[in-house]
Structures are given as structure tokens and as C-alpha cells.
Amino acid sequence: MKNTAIVHYLSQQFGLDSSTAVMNPIGNGHINTTMLLKDGSQAVVVQKLNTDVFPQPEHLVENARAIEQHLSDKAVTGKYKLNIIKHLPTINGKYLVTHNNEVWRALEFIGGSYSEDVVNSTEKAQTAANAFGLFARALEDFNAQTLHHVIPEFHNLTKRFETFKNTVSADEHDRVANCMTDISFCESQVSLVAELEALAGTIPLRPCHNDTKINNMLFCNSSNKGKAVIDLDTCMPGYWLFDFGDMVRTFCSPEAEDSTDLSAVKVREEIFEAIVKGYVSPLSESITEQEKMSFLLGAKVMPFMIGLRFLTDYLDGDNYFATKHATHNLERARNQFKLYQDILDKEGTLKGILVKN
Known part of the structure; x- marks a missing residue:
């Protein structure tokens, strides 16, 4: 997905180069639509939130950010050693954006990793x-x-x-x-x-x-x-x-x-x-x-x-x-x-x- 209105909009909102940005699906969740948005130098995960399932998306973000902060505090003292997925603010400091009645957010992309759908061992x-x-x-x-x-x-x-x-x-x-x-x-x-x-x-x-x-x-x-x-x-x-x-x-x-x-x-x-x-x-x-x-x-x-x-x-x-x-x-x-x-x-x-x- 390249140079569409939503790619351009999200790139601008989250500080990517909109002229080179592309966006492709990742994951296979049942509820939200998850995409990887990247330009030549950086990548972020963006999600279109299903507001039928999450009618108050701000509550979802507040919960997640509170947990992110708690885990980050634990990480500082060595009590949590896993990576922490974090919300990214827009260039205006917001954590949710709306485009054509769709609600989007961005999360840090954790590279060097993979997921499994079926356990084999x-x-x-x-x-x-x-x-x-x-x-x-x-x-x-x-x-x-x-x-x-x-x-x-x-x-x-x-x-x-x-x-x-x-x-x-x-x-x-x-x-x-x-x-x-x-x-x-x-x-x-x-x-x-x-x-x-x-x-x-x-x-x-x-x-x-x-x-x-x-x-x-x-x-x-x-x-x-x-x-x-x-x-x-x-x-x-x-x-x-x-x-x-x-x-x-x-x-x-x-x-x-x-x-x-x-x-x-x-x-x-x-x-x-x-x-x-x-x-x-x-x-x-x-x-x-x-x-x-x-x-x-x-x-x-x-x-x-x-x-x-x-x-x-x-x-x-x-x-x-x-x-x-x-x-x-x-x-x-x-x-x-x-x-x-x-x-x-x-x-x-x-x-x-x-x-x-």
C-alpha cells in the first residue's frame, strides 16, 4: 500500500517521510487491523482500532500506557527484562488520530523477532x-x-x-x-x-x-x-x-x-x-x-x-x-x-x- 491518503496522513502524523512511506499488513488478529508503516529509515506499527469492539479507544490506550509505564519502571531496576511495546505519540503529542472516521494509533516496532501461530515444541x-x-x-x-x-x-x-x-x-x-x-x-x-x-x-x-x-x-x-x-x-x-x-x-x-x-x-x-x-x-x-x-x-x-x-x-x-x-x-x-x-x-x-x- 503506497502513496494512498491514509499512508500519507499517518506518515505525517507520526514523523515518517510521507514521500517514501509504504504500509503493509502484519499479524492476523481478529479485531483490529495491524499494519507496518515504514519509510527508508524507520518503521512503526500502526493499528486501525475496531471501535465497535472498543467504543472508547482512549480507555484502551490509557490502560496500555499505564502498564507500559509500570513495566518500564520495573525494567529500570532489573525486575523486568523483556522488551516493552510502547505507544508512540504524534508530532502533536497525541496517541490517537482520526482519519475518515477511522481511529488509528502507532506502536514501536520490535525488530529482530518473530511470532508463532501454532506451537511445535x-x-x-x-x-x-x-x-x-x-x-x-x-x-x-x-x-x-x-x-x-x-x-x-x-x-x-x-x-x-x-x-x-x-x-x-x-x-x-x-x-x-x-x-x-x-x-x-x-x-x-x-x-x-x-x-x-x-x-x-x-x-x-x-x-x-x-x-x-x-x-x-x-x-x-x-x-x-x-x-x-x-x-x-x-x-x-x-x-x-x-x-x-x-x-x-x-x-x-x-x-x-x-x-x-x-x-x-x-x-x-x-x-x-x-x-x-x-x-x-x-x-x-x-x-x-x-x-x-x-x-x-x-x-x-x-x-x-x-x-x-x-x-x-x-x-x-x-x-x-x-x-x-x-x-x-x-x-x-x-x-x-x-x-x-x-x-x-x-x-x-x-x-x-x-x-x-
Whole structure:
């Protein structure tokens, strides 16, 4: 993308040479549009924020910048050694710009790094989980209550079920008939709501990343070690079990989350153990045994809840997640339900892994 109006505008706003600037897509996020904007001498990451998902984008930026500052303070004293992705101001000192009713921001580009979409080794799983653990440890003394709820009720399974049921009842896009088996399966798993509600008040509220997918951690090109935790858009108050569960969801299957080869979708127990080792180790001085054992519930809840959200979005006409074809969200949902079922089948084994680590 070269010499278009938006490239010219963003280049001027963020101090690049607009005459040579080009902009190309990077990443594969579901929500925001992420691009690499560069001229002959510098590069920045620019994002068009989805204001349907983030109706108050200033809150997203305030959260992320507060966390950036906290991590930067830790880095000065040697208590956080990963790179920190930071917002970049415009030439006028602003962190959000609007062009043709689109809201954009810029972030530092962390070079010499790469990301993964599917985990291919226990080493990569443990490295990534450890990075998220280091991130969580560095934020232990950050007041979670000061963070905006940029997506209210994000991990509220009760609300997710209510939205699902209302969407099924409305059936505005005549899609219910395509997935009656999936709908019945979801309805049969409502006991997860009570399990989550029983934990309320028994484990600490933490500042959480809330999107600990493998591709939100950058590896170093030269060493293959963890380099940076990125995508702080959904940092909000929550429970570590959700961050752990999202790692299980996105690390443990050998298949991508939209793979239709459901026979291959499963929990790799050795990857699960690598996640436990990597994530728990940095937190060992503060995590309680009850909080640690809640991770098993997180491992169940996260693939089920994202599957429920994919299915709800499919039934609602694909308004939330970006899709590539008409049944993309339905395929994603079935993939996640298959992973969830395998976690249930192996629950005893997975619990044993948590206990011994």
C-alpha cells in the first residue's frame, strides 16, 4: 500500500517521510487491523482500532500506557527484562488520530523477532508461557482496579450464555438449523457457570493480559528466547486462570483454531506440562495452591467460552470476529468444542500435571 491518503496522513502524523512511506499488513488478529508503516529509515506499527469492539479507544490506550509505564519502571531496576511495546505519540503529542472516521494509533516496532501461530515444541511452549508469567509477576503490585474495563463482562460466562441464548432465540440470519447439535452441546455445559461463580472472592483479582495467544509473544530471532509480550488491548482486571486457560487453548492443539481437521484437534499433554512449568515458575512466590489449581478450570473454560463466542457470532451474522468465508466462525466454534471435549476426557491427567509442578 503506497502513496494512498491514509499512508500519507499517518506518515505525517507520526514523523515518517510521507514521500517514501509504504504500509503493509502484519499479524492476523481478529479485531483490529495491524499494519507496518515504514519509510527508508524507520518503521512503526500502526493499528486501525475496531471501535465497535472498543467504543472508547482512549480507555484502551490509557490502560496500555499505564502498564507500559509500570513495566518500564520495573525494567529500570532489573525486575523486568523483556522488551516493552510502547505507544508512540504524534508530532502533536497525541496517541490517537482520526482519519475518515477511522481511529488509528502507532506502536514501536520490535525488530529482530518473530511470532508463532501454532506451537511445535515443548521448548517454545515453555518459553512463551514463561514470558507471560514474567509479565504477570511484574504486574503483581499494579492495582488492577485502576484499569478500565475496555470490554465489559469480557470473561463473564454467565453473560456469554445469556447473549448466546438470546441470539439463538432471535435467529435473525436463519442459521440455527445449521448447527442444532452445536447449540445442544453448549446448553449441556452450563454447569461451568456455577464452577466459575464458586471461585468468586476466593482467589485474588489480578491485572491480566486476557489474550495470551501464542502469537502475542515475540521470540528473539537470534536466541529463540522470549523477547516481548505484545497486544495489551484487553489488559483488564481478571484472574490468572483465564490467562493460563487461553495459553492451553492456543498452545496445546497441534491444529490452528480454525482447522477443520477435528480428528487432529487435541490437548498435547507434554505441551500442557510445559505451559505449567513456564507460567507457574515466575509466580511461585505469590501464587496460592487454590489459585494454581483454579488453572484447570481455566483450561476448560477458555476453549469452551471462545467456542461459544464463535458460535454466537456465527448465529448473529459474523459481526465481531473477522471472517474469511461464510462458515468460518462455525468452523472455529467446532474446533474449540473438540479441544474442550478432549480436555474433559483428560482432566484427571491434567490435574496430576498441575499438582506435581
